[in-house]
Amino acid sequence: MEISELKTFLFEISESKESRFRGFNFLYAETSHNHEYKKDGFSNETIKWIIQTCVELKEKLLATSKHIDESDIKGEINVLSNFSNKENFIQWINCASSVSNARETYLNELIKSNKPIKYLIISEAPPLSIQESSFFSNYVFLNNDNTKDIYRTVPFDAIREIENDNESLLNETSKGDDLIKFYVKHRVAFLDIIPIPLPTIATNLRKHWCTDLFYSIDGKTPRIIQFLNLSIIEFINKLRGVPFDTDLKIAFMAPTTISENIVKWLTIKTFDKTTASEFWKIFPERLHNKNYDDLKGLIAVDGSHNPNKEKLKKAFEL
Numbered sequence: 001m002e003i004s005e006l007k008t009f010l011f012e013i014s015e016s017k018e019s020r021f022r023g024f025n026f027l028y029a030e031t032s033h034n035h036e037y038k039k040d041g042f043s044n045e046t047i048k049w050i051i052q053t054c055v056e057l058k059e060k061l062l063a064t065s066k067h068i069d070e071s072d073i074k075g076e077i078n079v080l081s082n083f084s085n086k087e088n089f090i091q092w093i094n095c096a097s098s099v100s101n102a103r104e105t106y107l108n109e110l111i112k113s114n115k116p117i118k119y120l121i122i123s124e125a126p127p128l129s130i131q132e133s134s135f136f137s138n139y140v141f142l143n144n145d146n147t148k149d150i151y152r153t154v155p156f157d158a159i160r161e162i163e164n165d166n167e168s169l170l171n172e173t174s175k176g177d178d179l180i181k182f183y184v185k186h187r188v189a190f191l192d193i194i195p196i197p198l199p200t201i202a203t204n205l206r207k208h209w210c211t212d213l214f215y216s217i218d219g220k221t222p223r224i225i226q227f228l229n230l231s232i233i234e235f236i237n238k239l240r241g242v243p244f245d246t247d248l249k250i251a252f253m254a255p256t257t258i259s260e261n262i263v264k265w266l267t268i269k270t271f272d273k274t275t276a277s278e279f280w281k282i283f284p285e286r287l288h289n290k291n292y293d294d295l296k297g298l299i300a301v302d303g304s305h306n307p308n309k310e311k312l313k314k315a316f317e318l
Contacts, residue, residue: 006217010195010227011234027198088135095135096196099126102141102176103195107238109184116245118187119316120282121155121300122228122262124254128197137197140190141176152179154307155253159186162313187245191235193227193254210261224258225265225279232278244282251315252298255305263295287318 009023025046110117126139127149138149156170156179163186170179183190208215209223217226252259266283267290287295300312 007230007234010230091135092197095128095137098142099137099139099197100195102139102143104238105177106141106180106183106190109180110189111240111242113184113187114242115187116243117189117239117248118245119159119249120189120191120244120251121312122191122193122250122252122254123151124258125192125194126197127151128199135197139176139197141180143175143177150306151253154309155188155190155312156182158309158312158316159183159188161309162316189235191231193224193231193258195231195234206255207257210257222261222265224262228262229279232282236278236282246284247286248282248284249316249318250284250287250298251300251312253300253307253312256299256301256303257305259299259301260296263298264292266290266295267292 006023006026009026027046126137129136129138138144138151140152140155153170156168159165159182160168165182165186168182168185209227211222213219213222215223217223252262254262266287287298295318297311297318298315300307300315302308302311
């Protein structure tokens with residue numbers, strides 16, 4: 001898949017079946033050299049990963065409660081397994097569009113403030129869940145009612161404590177717009193490595209993106225690093241000149257596998273940094289030429305892949 005096609009899939013929400021199917025088929029492909037992604041529909045590999053995701057979802061949900069009935073999760077599994085159906089596909093498009101619009105609102109406020117970005121929180125992707133057989137996102141800047149989601153509460157509480165902001169509160173009446181004001185006030189930027197909400201990425205595939213060069217686009221750079229650099233480029237372009245603080249604080253709030261492997265990649269002295277030049281431009285000088293033990297404190301998630309307030313605060317101390 002060409003980089004230009006990948007950028008279109010990641011950064012331009014479109015109902016074009018060709019564009020969307022190709023994007024998903026590439027993401028879920030066993031290798032970047034598999035041309036089945038050009039099919040007019042989901043490839044066999046995409047279907048395989050979605051089925052595996054359904055199996056993992058079923059096992060996880062059944063394990064959480066002895067009283068849960070399989071019929072209670074049929075709606076979720078049905079939506080995923082029939083993801084290519086037009087109705088489900090349009091539902092996802094609408095969800096992805098709402099996330100994109102909320103992000104644009106947030107970025108516009110950052111631009112208006114025109115203050116150097118002090119904190120950068122890097123996550124994997126906007127969350128995506130299925131409620132009543134429909135796609136739903138708890139993306140931090142959406143004006144929905146789920147203010148107790150940990151991806152909202154953890155960074156909010158950490159920044160509030162670091163900045164000694166006793167006036168700002170997050171309660172049941174808080175909305176995405178309130179969070180935008182709070183984070184712009186404290187010069188906090190959020191960057192998703194994959195900027196669109198995706199159906200849950202199966203565990204093995206996430207690991208492959210980080211460690212297996214068969215999944216690389218150029219054959220030498222882990223796919224997750226290529227996603228990171230593309231997102232940084234797009235992010236910088238959208239900021240229209242808003243600078244990063246020379247003492248920029250960075251934290252990785254992506255799942256453990258991704259965060260750990262990005263930090264390990266940052267410590268490889270022989271790595272060709274030109275393949276991710278935009279990321280290195282903003283990566284603070286004080287953190288260059290460090291080993292993994294020095295930088296693992298940048299990882300702000302716990303053993304369950306969930307964001308952790310104390311770890312996030314420590315990351316911002318490095």
